Amino acid sequence: MKKGLVPLVTILSALVSMASAQPMMDGGNAINGSIEMTYQSLYMWRGFDVFPNKSAMQVTADVTLPGTGLGMSVDVHRANTSGFEDDERWDYNPYYEGSLNPDSPATVDYRLGYTYYNYPDRTNETADMHEFHAIVSLPNVAGGPKLVPAYALIKMWPQSSTAGGSTVGGGVSGFLHILMLNYEFEIPGYSLDTPEQTIRLHSELIYNDGVNLVANLGGGGAVDHDWSNFVVGAATDLVLPANIVLTPAVNYQITLDRSVHGSDELWATVGAKFRF
Numbered sequence: 232m233k234k235g236l237v238p239l240v241t242i243l244s245a246l247v248s249m250a251s252a253q254p255m256m257d258g259g260n261a262i263n264g265s266i267e268m269t270y271q272s273l274y275m276w277r278g279f280d281v282f283p284n285k286s287a288m289q290v291t292a293d294v295t296l297p298g299t300g301l302g303m304s305v306d307v308h309r310a311n312t313s314g315f316e317d318d319e320r321w322d323y324n325p326y327y328e329g330s331l332n333p334d335s336p337a338t339v340d341y342r343l344g345y346t347y348y349n350y351p352d353r354t355n356e357t358a359d360m361h362e363f364h365a366i367v368s369l370p371n372v373a374g375g376p377k378l379v380p381a382y383a384l385i386k387m388w389p390q391s392s393t394a395g396g397s398t399v400g401g402g403v404s405g406f407l408h409i410l411m412l413n414y415e416f417e418i419p420g421y422s423l424d425t426p427e428q429t430i431r432l433h434s435e436l437i438y439n440d441g442v443n444l445v446a447n448l449g450g451g452g453a454v455d456h457d458w459s460n461f462v463v464g465a466a467t468d469l470v471l472p473a474n475i476v477l478t479p480a481v482n483y484q485i486t487l488d489r490s491v492h493g494s495d496e497l498w499a500t501v502g503a504k505f506r507f
Contacts (some may be wrong), residue, residue, distance in 0.1 A: 232457045232495055236308075239251070240362070241434045241501065246319055247418055256358065256489070259416075261296075262294050262295065262296060262297075263294070263297055263486070263506075264292065264293055264294035264295065264506070264507055265291075265292075265293050265504050265505060265507070266290075266291070266292050266504070266505045266507075267289075267290070267291045267292075267293075267502050267504040267505070268288065268289070268290050268291075268502065268503050269271075269288070269289040269290075269291070269351075269478075269500055269501065269502035270278045270286065270287075270288060270311075270500065270501050270502075271286060271288070271289060271498065271499075271500045272286045272498045272499045272500070273285075273286065273287075273485055273496060273498035274286075274287035274288050274289075274308060275308070275462075275482070275498060276438075276444060277407060277437060277444055277459075277460075278437055278439065278444075278460035278484065278486065278488075278491040278492055279445050279451070279492060280482075280492055280496065281308070281318070281444075281445060282310040282312075282315050282318065283438065285310045285312050285315065286309050286311045286312075287308060287309060287311055288308075288309050288311060289307065289308050289309075290306070290307045291304060291305070291306045291307075292304065293305075294398050300327050300329045301325075301326075301327055301493065302325070302326050302327075302328065303323075303324065303325050303326070304320065304324045304326070305321065305323055305324070306320075306321070306322040306324070307319070307320070307321050307322075308320045308321075308322070309341060310398070310434060312421045316352055316354045317350065317353050318350065318448055319350065319351065319352060320348055320349065320350055321348075321349045321350075321351060322346050322348055322349075323346065323347045323349065324345065324346040324347075325344065325345055325358055325413045325484075326342055326343065326344030326345075327343050327344070328340070328341070328342045329341055330379045335371065336371050336372060336374075337371075338369065338370055338371045339367055339368075339369060340367070341365070341366065341367045341368075341422050342356065342364075342365070342366040343364075343365050344363070344364050344366075344460070345361070345362065345364075346361055346363075346364070347359070347360075347361040347362075348360040348361070348362065349360060350447075355391070356390045356391055356394045357390075357447070358447040359389070359390035359391070359447075360387060360388070360389055360390060360392075360403055360447060360465070361387065361388050361390065362385060362387050363385070363386045363398060364383055364384065364386075365383070365384045366381060366382070366383045366384075366385050368380065368381035368382075369379065369381070369409075376415070377415050377416070378412070378413070379408050379412070379413045379414075379501070380410075380411065380412050380413075381410075381411040381412070381413070382408070382409065382410055382411065383404070383407075383408070383409040383411070383493045384407075384408060385406065385407040385408075385409070386405075386406055387403055387404065387405060387442055387444075388404045389404060389447060390404070391404045391432060398411070398437075400484070401444060402442075402443040402446030402447070402454075403443060403444065403446050403447050404442070405408075405439075405440045405441045405442040405462075406440040406442070407437060407438065407439055407440065407442055408438040408440070409435050409436070409438075410435065410436045410437075410438075410439070410491045411433070411434065411436075412433075412434045412435075413431065413432065413434045414427070414431075414436075415429055415431050415432070416430055416432075417429055417430070417439050417459050418473060418507045420425075422436050425470070428466070428467055429467060430465060430466075430467050431465065431466045431467065432463070432464070433463070433464045433465075433466070434461070434462065434463045434464075435460075435461070435462050435466075436458065436460075436461050437458070437460050437461075437462075438457070438458050438459070439454055439455070439456070439458075439459035439491060440452060440456050441450075441453075441455070441456045451491075453490065453492075454488075454490045454491060455488050455490045455491075457487070457488045457490075458487050458488065459486075459487055459488045459490075459491040460484050460485065460486050460487055460488070460491060460492065461484070461485045461487060462482055462483070462484045462485075463483055464480055464481060464482035464483070465480065465481055466478055466479065466480035466481075467479065467480075473486045473505070474505055474506045474507065475503060475504065475505050476503070476504045476506070477501070477502070477503055477504075478500075478501070478502040478503075478504065479499070479500070479501050480499065480501075480502075481498075481499045481500075482497070482498055482499070482500070483495070483496070483497050484497075
């Protein structure tokens, strides 16, 4: 096992133990969370092909403190081929979620978060990055939760101004704006226990204000201040025994700005999530 995965396994084991060993007064868990492993035929991240033309695995651990809005997630991204060992990335993301005007047409759900992007196999933190994000969604504006618009404001900056002797501070600094629209509908289920199957459609349009998300890895060049890409996707959840949810998905990216990526892309993902 790669050395970087050892602490993750330790953390995940501890989280599961905590959830089962610390009951709350109302009979629930002291923490809620999930562990998920996802296969990606491509790792497309905000328009960029991070591991060019290679598949990847993502492992995610997410925990929340019920009743507080506070949560913490850790993501590990790794290519499924040799040659990208130094590009393995760990994302550490504390966040706060809340809601304004609940149970009304003017309900606003929001999430405030910070992410530290760490490349453990690269020396001196020269590739590491920071992010602050604010996400708002309107779950009831269209008369219910089936059609939900959302918006994300993202600010990124580097841990170090240089990497490999070249200046990347300006390359990975700046803002991204993401407009999202989600829609859900039902189709006949696949078993007697599942009479209806929910299909989730997701779309997002990204305005990139000159941020090269792979500049810290020596990739790409200057990025235009422009609408960079439009993505549409579909996903569904298949509930399995032992609190496991299997989520297949397919996505298509229309690349609007060739300074971000050189072509349109189609890719698929399959995730297996264990909830506790």
